[in-house]
Each structure stands twice: as structure tokens, then as C-alpha cells.
Amino acid sequence: MGVREEVAAQAARLERDGRLGQCRGFIQHGDVSVYDHVASVAEQSCRMADALARLGLRVDRDSLVRGALLHDYFLYDWHDPDPSHRLHGFRHPFFALANAERDFDLTPRERNVIVRHMFPLVPVPPTCREAWIVCVADKACALRETIAPRVAVLAGRCARGRRLRPERGGRR
């Protein structure tokens, strides 16, 4: 089973037993839903864990994937200017943990993954390997999700610019 199928299978279970499906309706970055974001973070985390396994460093795979899928389980639209969403960046790991505790039986590693993923913005570091992996994978995915659309716009502009500027004749 590949990483994508592994994550999809865990996500389907969390969707069946809890409220992960609601994350399809909330936007995380650009036009990426929270659901697609957490799936990307889980897949990236698995790839990082596979690389570490080649160095002999093992992780609790289920806690890694489930924690990654639940790390942004805050279940609201953080773009909505409701006062309860103030300081979203600092507070959402705690909202995510409270929601996940309500819906699932979490392992201590899953709790650590969820509540520590915003380090260093929330200045309490992860305390297990799984939480460090998700913390790093989350930053990488967030960067890709926010930068990629801008790069596409820039690339489009460059391509249009080239079309508008005819090649100069003459020898090079």
C-alpha cells in the first residue's frame, strides 16, 4: 500500500467515526480545504518517517497518521471574523485537541502531535518524534499551499509577457 492509500484509509475511518468530513467545507490556505491540507501533511509525514526508518529511527505509524489528520481539527472557518476565532494561530491546536478528544480515543503521541504542531509560534516544543515530524511537515505543506498559487500567477504573467513581446530579429 502506498502512502496516499494508507492516509486515505485512515482518513475514511476518522470521517466515519468523527467529524473529519466537515474539514472538506473549510478553507485552510488559498483554495486548499482543511481536509486536503491535513491529508497532504499526513502524506508528507509518512514520507519523512520512511526516510527516518532507513536511518533506523522508527515511529508509531498509526499515531503519526491519525495525529497528522487531526492536527487542524478545529472545525470552523478561521477566515470568518467571529470574535471566538481571534488569535486562531495560537489557539487552534487546543480547539483541535478538545474536538479530537471528544470524538476519538487518542494516544498520548496523537495528543502531542495535535497540541504542539504550532511550535515555535506556540513556544512549547513537541516531545515525541511523531509530533516533530508533523510540526515540520505542516510548515512545508503550508508554504507550498500559499506559495504555489502565487508562483502560478507569476508564471502566467511571464508567459503573457513573452507572448506580448515579439522576439527581436537579428543575429545573437
Ligand SMILES: [Fe+2]
Ligand atoms: Fe494548524
Ligand SMILES: [Fe+2]
Ligand atoms: Fe496545519
